[in-house]
Amino acid sequence: MAGVSIAPRLLLVGAVLGWLGPVGAREAETAPRPLPIADQSPTAAVHGLPRATGYTVVASGEWRAGLRLDYTSHYTEQSAPAETLLFDGETTRAALVFRRGFADRWQATIEIPFVAHSGGFADSFIDDFHDTFGFADGGRARAPRDRQRFRYARDGRLALDVDDSPSGVGDLRLGLKRRLAGVGDWGAAIAGELKLPTGDAERLTGSGGTDLAVWATIGNNQHGTSRWRLLAGAGGLHTGRGDVLDDQRVDNVAFGWASVGYALSPAWVAQAQVNLHGALYEDTGLEALDGTAVQGALGLDWQVTAASRLTLGLVEDLNTGASPDVSLSLGLEHAF
Template sequence: MLLGSALFAAPAFGQGDDAFAPQPLTFSDQSPTVSIYGLPRADGYTVAEPGAWHAGLRVDYTSHYTEQESGNESLLFDGETTRAALVFKRGLAGRWQASIEIPFVDHSGGFSDEFIDDFHDVFGFADGGRSSAPNDRQTFRYQRDGRLALDVSDSPSGVGDVRLALKKRLSGVGDWGMSVAGELKLPTGDADRLTGSGAADLSLWGTVGNNQSGTSRWRMLAGAGGLYSGEGDVLEQQRVQEVAFGWATLGYALTPAFVLEVQAYAHSPFYEDTEIEALDGTAVAGALGFDWQVGQRSSVDFAIIEDLNTGASPDVSFMLGLRHAF
């Protein structure tokens, strides 16, 4: 029914419409000690038309479980995080776009531990020992030299760090579109509750992708950039302020409006002077999902995200994005 609806509603290939430009699965690392910083989500090269508004809702549901020890250090991340963000974009003259993202973050013991255990069993994914841990527990704890450097175990929630972004679409080459973008994350969240970092961050990146002409069933997209973050109030003595990141997306349009996608997202470590991989490991996540252009103005993307470098990023996440143009 889903595919039939997409086929019925979609125009044909070959119209050269940005509706058929490749769109990424819009996720980034949702680890409790990473998502508080300004790591941007995977992004495409298109921008809103001058004077047009785009509004969206992004929801990430992440199940955490990692328990690691090394020498005088120990770490336990166990719990679930729901992050919901309102996103507003405005098209400007000269192929520019401005945007604002306003998030709300909720950490809890959750309710899905048994479901996630079954999910790992069905697909044969490593569970990192979560099947033997207590269900529905929330604790994000890091101990070093006999001292608790991080301890958030009271299921906190609150407004996260607001993000402001500017994006410029470039001319591209042939069928390949390009853009450059920058994002400023403001310290509006609460570092003690892990809804923010306590500092401002700046990220810059570029994106390139095919199908400017709208004629191909294959959708390819890649982006890379760097993040400079303020010192903040979370493990500030071990922070790495310069972080590199990038993503790559490959999709195939079953219909012009319904694209199945696989995607990888990686970033360098946010922390140093530690042997705990959840802090100093290079995180690599893989995703499987779809982007569906429901109508001329509305679209949906959904993804299931798994850690490919076990222990360096969250166990499993689910992402849902809704977008509408006015």
């Protein structure tokens, strides 16, 4: 029994130390940092929509390594004249992320993802979650439990049909960010990211195309004097020719995010965030393909030590049917 009880005790001790023991007030620890969430819909995640980012960069010559875990539950069943769509299943995405600072306020990033689709196990829990908080479930409660099927039929033919719980390496991402001078207490940065087709379009672990995203970010607390953390970003994505519904793919897509956080202590920040992006597909009457995705998230950012950070976010679709029901996001990063 001692082995069972020690883990909760250690977690409690760590939380107390995190609350009472201020980490060093370096700028990277007091600047606003968004929850690194993204739309994990089967037909959206294959494209190069970037994660929300802040305006800070890693110091020149310093490395940071991170692990991002996203768990997403899908259920939407939609129809329109000559079209039917069913997204039912769960997706787990794990990514190794490496960031390196160089030159004068520049940062390079590489992200290596692994994606697994499955029937999962959480349908009953998510039904209860929706009932408890009064969220719409889009018909999930009437669907078979723990099924995996991503299917889209158009004009009498199957344009997409994945039901064998596939998994594999996703599309590699390469990024660059340049921090700008900022004005007063407001910091800013510009960034770009290239998504390469290293995944498998047939398994929906990639799009089969090369995408390019560019964006700008602005936020407060450049001088570290406020408990409030305000951050916003916006940009555009150019999607390259690929193998996932390519005849309906939208070439250029706008996206953005806004985040509000409050420092509960030097180590803990509570956050609320909204992410949105335009339609990734056209020539369809289905919200899951041509709707504007709007996602809301609540989360915590814990500066565990001066070198390590942990984030946790819960994501819910605000425009029902345009993005997944529920996502959980966990991120761990360490500087060395």
